[in-house]
Amino acid sequence: MAELVEVSLPTLQTLTIFKQIRTLIMIGIGGASSRFIRSFNNPFFTSNYARLRSTIQKPLMASLIQPKSILNFSRPIRNVVGGKRFFTQTSLLKSFTGESGDRYVRLNRFQQFQPGGGQGSNSLTGLTLFALALMTGIYFVSPYLFTYVPPFTYFRRNPSHMVYGILGLNLAVFGLWQFPRYWRFLQRYMLLEKNYVYSKWSLIGSAFSHQEFWHLGMNMLALWSFGTSLSYMIGASNFFSLYMNCAISGSLFSLWYPRIAKIMLMGPSLGASGALFGVMGCFSFLIPNAQILLFVFPIPGGAWIAFLGSTVWNAAGCFLRWGSFDYAAHLGGSVIGVLYGWYIAQQSKKRRERQLQGSHRWF
Numbered sequence: 310m311a312e313l314v315e316v317s318l319p320t321l322q323t324l325t326i327f328k329q330i331r332t333l334i335m336i337g338i339g340g341a342s343s344r345f346i347r348s349f350n351n352p353f354f355t356s357n358y359a360r361l362r363s364t365i366q367k368p369l370m371a372s373l374i375q376p377k378s379i380l381n382f383s384r385p386i387r388n389v390v391g392g393k394r395f396f397t398q399t400s401l402l403k404s405f406t407g408e409s410g411d412r413y414v415r416l417n418r419f420q421q422f423q424p425g426g427g428q429g430s431n432s433l434t435g436l437t438l439f440a441l442a443l444m445t446g447i448y449f450v451s452p453y454l455f456t457y458v459p460p461f462t463y464f465r466r467n468p469s470h471m472v473y474g475i476l477g478l479n480l481a482v483f484g485l486w487q488f489p490r491y492w493r494f495l496q497r498y499m500l501l502e503k504n505y506v507y508s509k510w511s512l513i514g515s516a517f518s519h520q521e522f523w524h525l526g527m528n529m530l531a532l533w534s535f536g537t538s539l540s541y542m543i544g545a546s547n548f549f550s551l552y553m554n555c556a557i558s559g560s561l562f563s564l565w566y567p568r569i570a571k572i573m574l575m576g577p578s579l580g581a582s583g584a585l586f587g588v589m590g591c592f593s594f595l596i597p598n599a600q601i602l603l604f605v606f607p608i609p610g611g612a613w614i615a616f617l618g619s620t621v622w623n624a625a626g627c628f629l630r631w632g633s634f635d636y637a638a639h640l641g642g643s644v645i646g647v648l649y650g651w652y653i654a655q656q657s658k659k660r661r662e663r664q665l666q667g668s669h670r671w672f
Contacts, residue, residue, distance in 0.1 A: 559583020
């Protein structure tokens with residue numbers, strides 16, 4: 310027979326506090342993942358639940374998901390303390406446990422990022438207008454820069470060296486991430502936050518930012534493989550315009566995707582993948598039958614088939630939300646890359662026709 314036990318009010322308050330603390334601890338170690346799913350619906354990528362389990366054991370590898378309950382609990386504290394701080398799930402847990410939470414933890418491919426105050430550029434419409442204006446300016450100004458303005462004129466004579474310059478810039482930003490003194494600057498201008506954009510220039514800066522060596526290595530290998538050949542084919546000016554505008558387009562797609570799909574907000578993204586998919590798209594459109602190797606294995610059908618396969622993979626990632634890649638950014642870069650390829654092909658065709666017409670006049 311069950312017994313009825315009378316519980317006093319202080320005891321109930323104690324039990325309530327105990328349950329709240331237990332819930333926080335269970336969220337931190339991943340033991341309450343099923344409760345978390347029921348409470349906060351389906352997160353952006355389900356496979357990232359596993360990263361919750363490693364947050365405490367691996368404090369430098371932050372997770373994607375940041376529970377709303379923890380954020381709501383910490384907001385009054387941030388308002389009282391004042392100043393700008395950058396909170397993550399790991400840093401909040403450190404605050405609860407008495408450890409130092411001032412240091413911003415490293416990002417994986419994605420990580421939840423919550424500012425502690427300040428003003429940001431949060432209007433998607435404003436960001437989109439800025440990005441479109443910037444893309445237009447880059448397109449029209451690039452020919453002038455590479456014709457008259459040093460050191461761009463050097464790259465006009467040596468297009469592949471510009472590719473090496475982009476590669477070096479990515480390496481430099483990766484190096485800066487190794488020094489905590491630069492983290493505040495990098496967090497503002499080299500991360501693309503979906504919910505709170507500190508600077509419009511992060512639309513470009515995030516495309517030159519990598520925090521993991523494997524991420525940097527894979528992207529730079531792709532840049533070297535496609536970029537050196539394509540820069541000679543289309544010229545330094547066109548390649549610069551292509552690369553920058555694909556990066557911006559990828560950032561725009563990445564920002565609009567959560568809004569259109571009506572999913573949970575993602576953490577900030579970073580990496581050159583959007584620009585690189587654009588480079589691959591342009592290359593594949595211009596040389597569709599070029600042989601493409603996946604490591605040492607040839608891909609049947611040539612470059613265009615490989616690019617179409619990657620596009621299907623990215624589109625499926627947006628719909629099925631697997632893995633931890635910014636598929637929307639990949640698609641954004643791919644679209645602009647194909648448009649550049651089509652435009653350059655049309656311009657080349659018109660030049661050939663003019664040359665043929667000019668040669669016929671001599672006969």
